[in-house]
Amino acid sequence: MGILSGKTALITGASAGIGRATALKMAEAGAKVVVSDIVVEAGEETAAMIRAAGGEAIFVRADVALADDVEALVAKAIDTYGRIDCACNNAGIEGRIAPLVDQPIDNFDRIMAVNARGTFLCMKAEIAAMLKTGGGSIVNIASVAGLIGFPGLSPYVASKHAINGMTKNAALEYGKAGIRVNSICPGGVDTRMLDSLADQATGGTRSSAQMMDPMHPIGRIGKPDEIAEAIVWLCSPAASFVTGINMPVDGGFVAQ
Incomplete structure (x- = not known):
């Protein structure tokens, strides 16, 4: 029996990288997995990899910046598996490197739409679903850029600090309802x-x-699998007393 046996997990941005690694690790741990991304072919491939290994998975295309897409994604997860126990809000973009004065406004708007608004919309829908079924665990993917500054990446840094702030707030608001909310800050x-x-x-x-x-x-x-291991742990009963943290998984980066 895996540490997530009997659970349903939803992962956004799961067509590659940390998202794909997390989807595969969730399945290895026994969860039924809802794979989501805007990249259909690669997202379908992630779900197929899980099924080929003997797990259960579906793919749902969703743009996390769009409220209707997010609501449809969560509805499909519930229609298919009955509930959402674990969610990893991983979808994100990096945008352009430039000093703040030279940052295009549309670059800022797009990064905030996907990274910050997208995480907000996903948590809003996921928490609503978890309140109906007695709780769950959410892991938001922030960054070490959500803990410190990075010259040239003002919009990205702002979006990741926003994710860390929303994580703390949601943890405070829904802890007594049995919902734990944490973030991972990869290096x-x-x-x-x-x-x-x-x-x-x-x-x-x-x-x-x-x-x-x-x-x-x-x-x-780091390797995507190393981040995925931390995400699975935070979603598991082993982390039952952990909520509201912004957890670096960064090879010591922010210790400097």
């Missing part, structure tokens, strides 16, 4: 997002690992 992780940031920062002259490995006291960037 550099080997994903397409980090590759995009490295390309912007170095003009494609250095890989994300070459750029970021030395910045981490552990000596390397």
Whole structure:
């Protein structure tokens, strides 16, 4: 019996990277998984990987910045599996690197729409569902950029600080209802997002690992599976007394 046996888990941004790793780890832990993303082919592939390994999974396309999409996603999860016990709100974008004065307004608006508004909309729908079934656990994916500043990334930093703030507030509001809400703050992780940031920062002259490995006291960037392990733990009964935290999983990055 896995640590999440009998549970239903919903993961956004699950077509690749941390989201896909989390969906697979949730399934390994025994959960039925609702995989969501705006990238249909890769999202379907994540769900197929779970089913091929003997698990249960469906894919639902949803843009987390759109309230109707999020409400339909949660409704589909409930229609299919009856409830949502665990949710990982992972969908996010990085946007452009530029000093604040040079940041395009539409870049700020899009990042906030996906990262901050998207997390808000997902929590709003997920918590409403969990209140009807006696509780659950939500893990929001923030960033070390939600704990400290990063020159050139003002909109991204703002969005991730917003996620960490909403996480604390929701934990306070719904703790007595049996709903735990936490966030994970990854350091550099080997994903397409980090590759995009490295390309912007170095003009494609250095890989994300070459750029970021030395910045981490552990000596390397993380792997999506390492972040997924922490997410599964926070969703599990093993973390039953943990709520309202913004948990770095960052190879010591913010300890510096």
